[in-house]
Amino acid sequence: MTTDLLNRVVRHRVAAVLAFLLLFPLVMPYEALAINILIFGLYAVGFNLLFGYTGMLSFGHAAFLGVGSYLCGIAIVSGGWPWWAAVFAGVAASALVGLVMGFLAIRTRGIYFSMVTLALAQIVYYGFYKAERWTGGENGLRGIRVETIDLLGWKLDFLNPITKYYVILVFVAAALWFVSRVLNSPFGAVIEAIRENEKRAAACGFDVARAKLLVFVLSAAVCGLAGALRALHLSIVPIDSLHYLQSGQAVMMCLLGGMGTFFGPFVGAGVFLYLEDVATAFTTHWMAAVGVIFMVFVLFFPQGVWGSILFWLNRRAAPRALQ
Amino acid sequence: MSGAILEVENVTQRFGKFVALNRVSVAFQPGKLTAIIGPNGAGKSTFFNVVSGAFAPTQGRIRFQGRDITGLAQHEFARIGIAKSFQITNVFKQLSAHENVRVAAQMRESRFELLRPRAGMKALMAKADTLLERVGLAALRDKTAADLAHGQQRALEIAMALASEPVLLLMDEPTAGMSPEETGVMMQLITELAAERTVVLVEHKMKLVMGLCERLIVLHHGEFLAEGTPEEIRNNADVRRVYLGQE
Numbered sequence: 001m002t003t004d005l006l007n008r009v010v011r012h013r014v015a016a017v018l019a020f021l022l023l024f025p026l027v028m029p030y031e032a033l034a035i036n037i038l039i040f041g042l043y044a045v046g047f048n049l050l051f052g053y054t055g056m057l058s059f060g061h062a063a064f065l066g067v068g069s070y071l072c073g074i075a076i077v078s079g080g081w082p083w084w085a086a087v088f089a090g091v092a093a094s095a096l097v098g099l100v101m102g103f104l105a106i107r108t109r110g111i112y113f114s115m116v117t118l119a120l121a122q123i124v125y126y127g128f129y130k131a132e133r134w135t136g137g138e139n140g141l142r143g144i145r146v147e148t149i150d151l152l153g154w155k156l157d158f159l160n161p162i163t164k165y166y167v168i169l170v171f172v173a174a175a176l177w178f179v180s181r182v183l184n185s186p187f188g189a190v191i192e193a194i195r196e197n198e199k200r201a202a203a204c205g206f207d208v209a210r211a212k213l214l215v216f217v218l219s220a221a222v223c224g225l226a227g228a229l230r231a232l233h234l235s236i237v238p239i240d241s242l243h244y245l246q247s248g249q250a251v252m253m254c255l256l257g258g259m260g261t262f263f264g265p266f267v268g269a270g271v272f273l274y275l276e277d278v279a280t281a282f283t284t285h286w287m288a289a290v291g292v293i294f295m296v297f298v299l300f301f302p303q304g305v306w307g308s309i310l311f312w313l314n315r316r317a318a319p320r321a322l323q
Numbered sequence: 324m325s326g327a328i329l330e331v332e333n334v335t336q337r338f339g340k341f342v343a344l345n346r347v348s349v350a351f352q353p354g355k356l357t358a359i360i361g362p363n364g365a366g367k368s369t370f371f372n373v374v375s376g377a378f379a380p381t382q383g384r385i386r387f388q389g390r391d392i393t394g395l396a397q398h399e400f401a402r403i404g405i406a407k408s409f410q411i412t413n414v415f416k417q418l419s420a421h422e423n424v425r426v427a428a429q430m431r432e433s434r435f436e437l438l439r440p441r442a443g444m445k446a447l448m449a450k451a452d453t454l455l456e457r458v459g460l461a462a463l464r465d466k467t468a469a470d471l472a473h474g475q476q477r478a479l480e481i482a483m484a485l486a487s488e489p490v491l492l493l494m495d496e497p498t499a500g501m502s503p504e505e506t507g508v509m510m511q512l513i514t515e516l517a518a519e520r521t522v523v524l525v526e527h528k529m530k531l532v533m534g535l536c537e538r539l540i541v542l543h544h545g546e547f548l549a550e551g552t553p554e555e556i557r558n559n560a561d562v563r564r565v566y567l568g569q570e
Contacts (some may be wrong), residue, residue, distance in 0.1 A: 185436055197415050204427045
């Protein structure tokens with residue numbers, strides 16, 4: 001019975017996640033936190049495509065979050081584009097940056113790959129920092145005003161946080177559906193094969209370099225979407241979006257939630273941001289608290305919060321399935 | 324040497340100053356079961372890596388079915404019909420036996436489709452099951468590869484190589500580390516496989532290849548030493564000297 005239910009949830013994982021996310025704002029202390037978790041959940045899912053599923057640890061994913069944010073913001077502030085076109089601009093720009101960064105980085109492996117992505121992301125940071133005329137430099141990009149969203153004549157108040165949550169959820173849902181489809185596709189099998197054994201994947205007839213580049217670009221695009229949505233949400237783009245600490249956050253969220261699981265990174269993002277929210281009320285050194293919890297997980301629950309729950313459910317369900 | 328399926332011409336492989344292969348030329352006839360033998364350090368594995376595309380030779384050419392394939396990328400080798408089973412077991416450890424074979428088989432059907440659900444690829448599922456049956460792993464299809472016994476991993480290795488529908492199957496010490504019973508089963512399987520396609524083995528167990536193969540090629544210190552039927556090789560003075568000198 002439990003296995004049945006579990007299998008059904010796994011098979012319809014996108015629907016299950018959406019059902020949860022539809023009700024999610026109700027259990028959060030305030031909507032802005034729920035929106036933040038939605039956006040960073042997507043960011044971590046995009047990162048996990050590369051890290052958890054393909055086995056490539058990037059330290060440069062802030063570049064994609066940041067470029068997505070900035071290009072969406074610039075399109076609105078300087079270009080006067082409609083908000084939805086600006087979101088697409090952010091995604092496209094991130095994918096393009098991903099193509100260039102990926103092209104250079106996939107020539108290396110392991111720690112070298114991580115270092116190259118870090119270095120390239122720092123170049124992007126510096127570029128946006130210096131392009132003050134467009135990006136606002138140190139002060140960040142301000143004035144991304146999206147007050148109403150026009151949906152075929154139906155005007156939605158985007159300043160209302162609950163409306164904002166559900167508008168953003170539409171994009172996040174589409175992206176999650178896309179990621180799930182990719183993971184279930186033949187290509188999804190190829191990237192997992194590359195993670196398990198790159199040489200063997202090549203010997204099986206798969207062009208490893210091409211597959212890595214493609215998954216890198218997909219990952220960048222998903223993270224770019226998260227960035228673009230964040231620009232709409234915050235109505236500013238802080239320069240910190242491109243900072244390497246932001247790249248580190250993706251790694252932490254993934255590990256905390258459970259890398260290589262579909263929903264794990266989302267859970268990781270939720271736990272991380274919720275802890276931050278709770279801990280900042282007591283101390284400005286909230287990172288110390290999060291750090292301790294992070295260490296506990298890495299040391300004692302290496303599968304992460306979600307990974308451990310799945311493991312526990314599977315183990316409970318397995319003996320019954322045998323009967 | 325016309326009609327050969329694989330021709331190796333004057334192949335030299337250097338690693339820095341070390342010469343692993345020195346101007347080796349051999350040809351493999353289609354449909355034959357051939358073994359490459361030689362004492363340790365003879366260059367067997369290097370030879371195998373060169374003809375299976377793991378790296379391009381320093382000098383020389385390789386021709387497959389008349390086509391020059393020297394320097395072709397590793398993934399192209401599987402596509403043109405050359406598959407290799409590895410000496411050190413080289414499977415996708417965290418995937419199930421069935422998934423391992425399915426991924427390998429998928430190469431012929433789909434490599435870069437992003438949105439098609441692979442659960443719907445029924446032919447692929449069936450093909451993986453047939454191959455697992457063939458190597459005697461049908462009962463273990465859902466087991467994680469890492470949890471299989473050594474001999475079973477070797478069998479899985481061969482199912483994966485077969486999944487790409489090779490014209491030429493290269494097997495690097497297929498019985499390495501196997502028990503006598505497992506070795507017997509594997510030899511039986513090799514004989515069956517060789518009836519359908521060209522098979523080349525690398526092996527250092529002389530007794531095993533003598534009874535199994537139609538042609539033998541002997542390498543020694545990275546150089547070609549002799550070629551012939553098991554009988555000819557057994558009576559070859561050079562080969563006897565090399566092996567007796569060693570033992």
